Amino acid sequence: MVIRVALTDWLLDRAFGNPRGILGNVGGRVMARTNDDAARWVVSLLDLAPTDRVLEVGFGPGVGIELASAAASEGFVAGVDPAKGMVEQARRRNATAIEAGRVELRRGVADDLPYADGTFDAAFSVNSMQVWPDAVAGLRELHRVLKPGGSVALAFTPHAGGSRDELPGPLARAGFERVRIREQDEAFCATATATK
Numbered sequence: 008m009v010i011r012v013a014l015t016d017w018l019l020d021r022a023f024g025n026p027r028g029i030l031g032n033v034g035g036r037v038m039a040r041t042n043d044d045a046a047r048w049v050v051s052l053l054d055l056a057p058t059d060r061v062l063e064v065g066f067g068p069g070v071g072i073e074l075a076s077a078a079a080s081e082g083f084v085a086g087v088d089p090a091k092g093m094v095e096q097a098r099r100r101n102a103t104a105i106e107a108g109r110v111e112l113r114r115g116v117a118d119d120l121p122y123a124d125g126t127f128d129a130a131f132s133v134n135s136m137q138v139w140p141d142a143v144a145g146l147r148e149l150h151r152v153l154k155p156g157g158s159v160a161l162a163f164t165p166h167a168g169g170s171r172d173e174l175p176g177p178l179a180r181a182g183f184e185r186v187r188i189r190e191q192d193e194a195f196c197a198t199a200t201a202t203k
């Protein structure tokens with residue numbers, strides 16, 4: 008029983024949480040089909056202006072990046088994800104916008120974002136924060152790279168394993184205010200504003 012649970016956890020981590028190898032590639036394709044509604048919802052909650060600068064952390068196969076770059080059509084969308092295979096999938100999905108210089112995708116992690124203070128108007132993440140090793144450190148980094156008054160949205164689908172009760176505390180500790188938890192179908196999303 009213990010072995011079966013450990014194996015399942017290992018497989019889920021390799022396919023979805025920290026996608027690697029063949030399982031990660033398959034996981035990326037699955038996530039592109041199953042998480043697109045959540046990504047569409049999060050991007051709509053951010054109410055992006057065409058010229059906004061937007062960051063997604065843990066973009067996986069890059070569906071959220073694609074939707075954000077359609078909304079911020081005259082702006083700039085950046086993304087950070089540590090998984091090599093996800094960066095490759097997302098770059099393929101967003102090749103035209105990358106070529107046009109409107110999208111930039113890098114390997115990296117939430118708690119060490121390769122951007123200067125106050126770079127972005129909005130930041131978001133879908134089904135990713137639950138696998139960051141230190142959620143508050145990641146949220147502090149998001150807060151740092153947002154402009155004062157910038158928006159953050161953190162969404163979770165039912166199978167992701169995040170807990171809505173564990174969002175307000177870390178967001179407040181990272182310096183965000185006006186935290187609101189929204190729900191749609193069985194997904195939930197925390198939105199908040201960066202104070203400086």
Ligand SMILES: C[S@@+](CC[C@H](N)C(=O)[O-])C[C@H]1O[C@@H](n2cnc3c(N)ncnc32)[C@H](O)[C@@H]1O
Pocket residue numbers: 023024025026038039042064065066067068071087088089090093115116117118132133134135138139140
């Ligand atoms: C469950 S997948 C979600 C992917 C995508 N956002 C979606 O909804 O389909 C989690 C993603 O978070 C990324 N990730 C894992 N650890 C991370 C970290 N420390 N910082 C940022 N992203 C991370 C993984 O590489 C993976 O692409």
